[in-house]
Amino acid sequence: MINKRPKIVILDDEALAFFDTSRRFQLDQIGDVDHYRSAARDQDELIARLAGADALINIKKSYLFNSDLFDDLPQLKIISYFGIGIDHFKISKEISDRVLIKNTPGVSAGEVAEHAFALLLGLSKKLLVNDSNTRQGIWLQQDNLGLQGKKIGLVGAGDTATAVNHLAKAFGMETCMWTRCPSADRAETLRTHFVELDVLFKTSDVISLHLPLFPNTRGMITRALLKSMKPSAFLLNLGRGGLYEEKDLYHALKNNWIAGAGLDVFENEPLNQHSPFFEFDNVLHTPHIADRTPECFERGMDMVTNNILNYYLVSE
Secondary structure (H helix, E strand, O other): OOOOOOEEEEEOOOOOOOOOOHHHHHHHHHOEEEEOOOOOOOHHHHHHHHOOOOEEEEOOOOOOEEHHHHHOOOOOOEEEEOOOOOOOEEOOHHHHHHOEEEOOOOOOHHHHHHHHHHHHHHHHOOHHHHHHHHHOOOOOOOOOOOOOOOEEEEEOOOHHHHHHHHHHHHOOOEEEEEOOOOOHHHHHHHOOOEOOHHHHHHHOOEEEEOOOOOOOOOOOOOHHHHHHOOOOOEEEEOOOHHHOOHHHHHHHHHOOOOOEEEEOOOOOOOOOOOOHHHHOOOEEEOOOOOOOOHHHHHHHHHHHHHHHHHHHHHHO
16 A cells, blocks of 8 residues: 655745755655645635645744634644744644644744843843934943843743853853753753742843743733842743743843843734834834844744654654
8 A cells, every 4th residue: 555645735935945955855755735825815824725735834923823723724733833932823632632742942042042132131231222313413421231240030041042141151150040940960961050940030130031822821020030130130932922021121120120131032922103202212123134144044934844744754
């Protein structure tokens, strides 16, 4: 009996990562590939593209994958997507038991760590204000903040937080971390120590958030935690916007509870052009681009391809 070749659908390949490449060649060896460059205009078009699909490569997070969508895709066995967050999947346990969802863990850890320090250096050296003043002919030599000897508290202990921990050591910073699963062996390996969340917020000079958005992490950074921070401390968020109520962060900035914030993620994206955060010159905003480098993208595309290849090689 000859096994049916799987139908593999590639969505949203605007960058042509699978056009005339070795990745596409490898997928063609194991299945029949439908390749789409543009995003589907609506749910009906998306379902039409995925009709009969056994495997899906999702390059961009353009769609919400909910249980209703999966009900129309009974053949689907695996989704491989570029990224680490899973907040665009809203599915039942029955669906998660039927469909294997594979991401690209650790793919952007180095890039996001670099971006965290870009934001931190921008804040500590007051780059936004100093650049603006200098362009206007205002030669104001104000003090800035050195990072050596300061403590950075990392909320999360995954690949990205680990990469930030490594960079922080290069800057001569002390580090501490919070995780629900602390380990003495891991703390020794990382040359850090694990602390309770309230201790981290009270004692750190910089706090950097590196958590996914789950029901148990949504809103976990409370107003009380923000108020407990040192008035000289900075908050960085490179995890997800929903980790705190944005009105609470606004209140913390407005009342000078903290010295500033560097934000790459927001509750609603794209960020509203009338965002109240724009009134602060001690807040740096970037449009969720911490991982947007060609190198990261290429690694990610190799990983999403290998997720599909490994699934079918193991299955055979």
